[in-house]
Amino acid sequence: MRPSAMLQLVFFNVTNGLIIGAFYALMAIGLSLILNLSGVINFAHGGFLVIGGYLAYTLTPYLGFWGALLVAPFLTALIGFAVERLLIRRLYGRDPLYSLLLTFGLAFIIEDGTRQIWGANGLPFSVPVALTSPLSYQFFFITGYRMFMVATVAIVVGLLFVLLRYTRIGVRIRAGTLDLETVAALGVNVRALRSLNFAVGIFLAGLAGVLAGGQLGLEPTMGDGLLMPSFIAIVVGGVGSLTGTLLGGLLIGVASGLTAVLFPSASEAVIYVMMAIVLLVRPQGLLGEEGMFT
Amino acid sequence: MTAGQQRHLAVLAAVWAALLLAPYWMPLFGGYTALGSRVLVLGLGAMSVNFLLGFTGVLSFGHAAWFGLGAYGCGLTLKFVGASTPLGLLAGALVGGIAGAILGALLVRRRGIYFAMVTIAFGQVFYYIAFQWSSVTGGDDGLRGFARQPLHFELFQIDLLHNDVSFYYFVLICFAAVLAVMASILRSPFGRTMTAIRENERRARFLGIPIELHIWIAFTLSCFFMAFAGALYALVNNFADPRMLHYSLSGDFVIMAVMGGMRTFWGPLLGAVIFVVLQDYLSSVTVNWMSFIGVLIVLIVLFFPRGVLGLLPQRRTA
Amino acid sequence: MRVLEIDNLTKRFGSLAAVRDISLKVETGELRAVIGPNGAGKTTFFNLVSGLFAPSAGSIRFDSRDITRMPAHQRVGLGMARTFQITEIFPELTVFENIRIVTEVAAGYRLRPWLSRTEKADLRGRIEELLELAALTDKTDRLVGELAHGDQRATEIIMALALKPHLLLLDEPTAGMGDQETYEITQLIRRLHKDGKLTIVLIEHDMRVVFYLADRITVLDQGRLLAEGTPREIAANEAVQNAYLGQAA
Helix, strand or coil, X not given: CCHHHHHHHHHHHHHHHHHHHHHHHHHHHHHHHHHHHHCCCCCCHHHHHHHHHHHHHHHHHHHHHHXXXXXXXXXXXXXXXXHHHHCHHHHCCCCHHHHHHHHHHHHHHHHHHHHHHHCCCCECCCCCHHHHCECCCCCCCCEHHHHHHHHHHHHHHHHHHHHHHHCHHHHHHHHHHHCHHXXXXXXXXXXXXXXXXXXXXXXXXXXXXXXXXXXXXECCCCCHHHHHHHHHHHHHHCCCCHHHHHHHHXXXXXXXXXXXXXXXXXXXXXXXXXXXXXXXXXXXXXXXXXXXCC | CCHHHHHHHHHHHHHHHHHHCHHHHHHHHCCCHHHHHHHHHHHHHHHHHHHHHCCCCCCCCCCHHHHHHHHHHHHHHHHHHCCCHHHHHHXXXXXXXXXXXXXXXXXXCCCCHHHHHHHHHHHHHHHHHHHHCXXXXXXXXXXXXXXXXXXXXXXXXECCCCCHHHHHHHHHHHHHHXXXXXXXXXXXXXXXXXXXXXXXXXXXXXXXXXXXXXXXHHHHHHXXXXXXXXXXXXXXXXXXXXXXXXXXXXXXXXXXXXXXXXXXXXXXXXXXXXXXXXXXXXXXXXXXXXXXXXXXXXXXXHHCCCHHHHHCCCCCCC | CEEEEEEEEEEEECCEEEEEEEEEEEECCCEEEXXXXXXXXXXXXXXXXXXXXXXXXXXXXXXXXXXXXXXXXXXXXXXXXXXXXXXXXXXXXXXXXXXXXXXXXXXXXXXXXXXXXXXXXHHHHHHHHHHHHCCCXXXXXXXXXXXXXXXXXXXXXXXXXXXXXXXXXXXXXXXXXXXXXXXXXXXXXXXXXXXXXXXXXXXXXXXXHHHHHCCEEEEEECCEEEEEECHHHHHHCXXXXXXXXXXXX
């Protein structure tokens, strides 16, 4: 292959990878938020993604695409909030096994419920035409929608980081991640904080669902394929570090994209290989800290 | 012998009687012998998970990986290496067990949530390999083309393939053998260090117990048991399939253990019985069986975390 | 011989120095009390000596051996045992089972899949000895989590003893106890000290216990060594009195 064509192929795949990576990062960050503050491995995260997508689908006829995009994640977060308040909250003192099992059971309920309400077959999700046209002839693969997705993820994640750094709630969440007892001793309402944190994490999942729906269409099982990469993004980036998770998501996305150039069928496997390498070389993850969550 | 011990022995005798006579009483309830074999094997899987989870207190959620490895190890051996049931079982157990030993050595320093996540992810690696390497493993369709081989003894043969009842007893013997090993480990000084680690890890460390080493040993043992169960499962079905590696199966095993009673020895078997029966029944009665199982899991976790056997007033084992 | 020799021990958590330049020496057979106001760094000091974490600077020598970087479970193997401020036992096991685990580990049986009859009998004898020492023989089949606080603490102490240590670190053994329980634990510690020729280092807040038991007292304040001496010397020491600011002295 000519060098410039090769380069273009690489560029194509790296960009593709970044787009996928942005997506993984979005999911993983939500998962990470919940894991860090509450110690809950949310197996139902994929389920909330599905809810987000399907809710957007249902709302589109009334609110249009943009309205649905705005409202569906909030509604999903509300559902998440209710779930945390009613169910998960009871399990905080106990062995983390139980919250893991609970979310596992919830995932079943959500998948089946979705099938019940919206049918087992895939549903198409219509996206405004303005977004689907490619940006330019040269970069035909970078459709407007994909750019839009990346932009949305960037804005939302950026907002989240700003929130965590500069607002009072954000600081409390970060402090709580490091030492919940001290935060509680300082008079912060830890239970409310956890509920809010959970809702934020679910918001991100719901948003991911809307975006995924626009890209891939809707299906009751679509959350499954994204759950594992999210876990791996967290492991690679470092448990306990949000920036690490962001980095992890992007990295595995890019790795996946690049591998697609050379070994197309292995592009999925490569993220597992990356995880294995990280575990061998730097077990706490790229930006993780020694001793977190041992 | 105290009254408590007498009662204990009576219950044990009843359980074994039920297991020995299963091919005869199961049909009365609409069951069939092959189902019994299946339940025994899944129960063994759940007990292997419990060995680590309930008795050592280690959160490992990727155990299906070893189960599946055992299944594929057995199947591949029977298909490509030699038509011998014992060989298949041994190979399956070794493959899964050794893989577990290696992985365990890498992971054992990190525990809790981290361990759980990584074991799940590793399970998925094997799932993926089984899926993609279809030339060897048969991919999505699963590994076929092997079957239970008759057992050859000097004077006679026992047909395992066509005779469900003989096969059931074969499985029961294997089950009993593994159980004997498990029980004796749990009652040994080493088994008591496992309990110590579960009860209070810090105190265990300050007793001079090298925690990581002991957890690694417990982990490796449970992987061997799990892989053996997986190998048996391949024989039950004459078939091995990527779903035997998937984390949802790991979840099923954990649920069986929790449902039956995590801190008890026989609980997971009871959980397996309940789970299999429920799943069979529900999927024939309603399309939404998944929701039912999901709700059941939620209810158990919230209200019956000690499981069925945990409801009985009892002293913990060992 | 010196059982414990500590040089310039320092531990920093971020910018906070919990323990700063502490040096002390404990002789064989001594009973040393470590006292000081809250936040003085006493438990951190114990954590460093027992190996819960490594120091930022300084060294620790145990029986003339440098153990500064040695992991906790190895220190136990060398003959150091400790108890914790919040009793650390196995709450859902019986007293007997708690002691049994320790005696098995101490006898080197921790990896054994089975024991011979003689081995079991020997262990049983040892367990009964220990139970008698702490007057727990009649409670041997009770779950430790259900015992009174004093009995739990006594169980923890004999568990530490089962390791056959020659240095015993006791972190606030009478914390949260009433007069009667305090008396009993104090007598237990005294028995251990006189009979076993054990070296004991003890963190305590209750001054009656300190003055009753201690051969020497080390006073810590804000992470530093404030004073050291015999009980009489310490009682007369003004700086110590000031540090306590009128707390029970």
